[in-house]
Amino acid sequence: MAARATGKSGKQPTINDVAALAGVSKKTVSRVINRSEFITEKTRLAVQQAIETLGFVPNPQARALAFRRNFLIALLHDNPNAQTVLNFQQGVLDAIKDSDLALLVRPVDRGSGAMLEDVRIFLEKQRPIGAMLLPPISENDELAALCESLGVRYVRVGSALLDDARHCVSSNDREVVAEAVRKLIALGHRRIGFVRGPAGFRSAAEREKGFHEALEEAGLSLADDHYAPGNYRYTAGVEAGEKILSLAEPPTAIFCSNDEMAAGVMSVAHGKGMAVPGELSIIGFDDSPTATHIWPTLSTVRWPIREMGVRAARTLVADFLGKEAKLAEDESPVLPSTFIERQSVAPPPPR
Amino acid sequence: MAARATGKSGKQPTINDVAALAGVSKKTVSRVINRSEFITEKTRLAVQQAIETLGFVPNPQARALAFRRNFLIALLHDNPNAQTVLNFQQGVLDAIKDSDLALLVRPVDRGSGAMLEDVRIFLEKQRPIGAMLLPPISENDELAALCESLGVRYVRVGSALLDDARHCVSSNDREVVAEAVRKLIALGHRRIGFVRGPAGFRSAAEREKGFHEALEEAGLSLADDHYAPGNYRYTAGVEAGEKILSLAEPPTAIFCSNDEMAAGVMSVAHGKGMAVPGELSIIGFDDSPTATHIWPTLSTVRWPIREMGVRAARTLVADFLGKEAKLAEDESPVLPSTFIERQSVAPPPPR
């Protein structure tokens, strides 16, 4: 570890120390730090040199005060799925690792009427350069408008494009669900059940669309009693399973709009002595840890959530830094999900 | 929403606006904000009044610069368990909700040789008032020393007391594991297997101690081939299950040092056609979502992780604010875990 030279006393060196050592004004040092264009290569090098030898690191608090903006990006979420949030965080941190940005995490309560006001106060106080909105709150247009009005850049993460490309990172839920259901059909399944996500969630709607899309292509349709509503929680899966699997002629496969509900359906199947996948195939969505922890392991859709975190952060940073870190023109804001086959899917039993 | 009166122009009101309106100096306003003692109730009220009507919120960046300290608390972790981290975060946020603190999240890589240096740079830049260390990095004494030397308060979270009470929040893994194993013994189990956590983790050692404690009390001992090492991951549970359950005379119960490994053991049991809990009882640890998503549901130990988050944050805040927010004398830094009985435990099969 390089011995960090001290400025005057034993404190951290400041911009003044650098200026003195380099024989320039502190504004010039500031220009170097902020990559100003109007500076000769020679003075830049001299300043860089001084910065190096002093081990100078700009004080973020002072910069924040002067810039009227904190070098932070905020993650706003109200997500029931811990793994999703944490994977996303991980991606964000990958992306900002070498910048001088830090991550501020803020869970919000979409149930509370004060949510918007809470977020406003949070953003006004912390003044991050940008905010990332995870689903389901990413679907809230007022929230996006709030960020806009406060001068906080934002990126909305979702299951489909929710906004213009500059403000979006999304997956392609509809397409990949359709693909998964086509696989079931190709295996010979004709009676396929569906457990929906919560009303008002765009992801739930997208997955449902994909499901019907595949069915219709094959000239099939969803029987009323093969459908169950849900809320992305295990218990909803249990209720759905109890409803659908108690039928005289239950479906031979069920698509569940997330893994937790799929686990619920599977528990009911086990409880009823139905073999999975022998008598019942099950597909989930998320590729959460649950998908591999249950038995048999669950076929599901992997959401590229970590990559989405990287992309969201890069979008924010690109927007902030301007041309320097611009995303390539051809980088689509849609990151594809992939269907993952595991043990819970097999051909339907012979009649 | 109350119309927020503006100070001079359309900007946010500053301490100057408040001082002008209240007819006092800005230093007096500052005293009110920082709860100085030397102030008359009358002026305090006048200032409070002015703050209210202006909707004044102190600018955290300016405070940070003047205080040489950011009003943030940092969460440092390198935890494989997303749910744990997020629950802890939730607790922390509960605790700081009404303060003007915000949460900074920083995953670190304990595998990297640069971890300490990374953390140092992070803390020097962000200057949080305190840091919370989650296991396993909470067990790193150098990290604690680093915080100390940088003047950053810290709290270490663990499975047992790792430091003096001021710097600790812990559970009582040893005791509660012993309790759980005693239940197995009381049910009649005599051959009980054990799947250990990773070497070098204090939690793994504590749980192991508790396991042996209960066995010894009952005059039992752990057979060599009923033991398997592990690393807290599902795959380790699978390996352990394959080893232990392939024995001619396998144990009738297995204690796994966390839920993921328990899920792995359970999968193997299912695969071998062993009934759980009919032929094999299984106990896990963590009460993660997995515990209730698998079938049958898993008896496990609930770690009061969210409460630990609350406590950790309160400890930091108390330390920061001094007497005002002091923790009660009798608040122990040990928050008890509890054993939760679900479906995966039953008496052993008759011989």
Add this chain to the structure above:
DNA sequence: TTGTATGCGTTATCAA
């Protein structure tokens, strides 16, 4: 108990 002058470390303004 209150106010004045000054500092915190950086960026912005505008003239040179």
Add this chain to the structure above:
DNA sequence: TTGATAACGCATACAA
């Protein structure tokens, strides 16, 4: 292209 000086919004030392 550079530099002197004034913000940025608040806290501290010291005086009143």
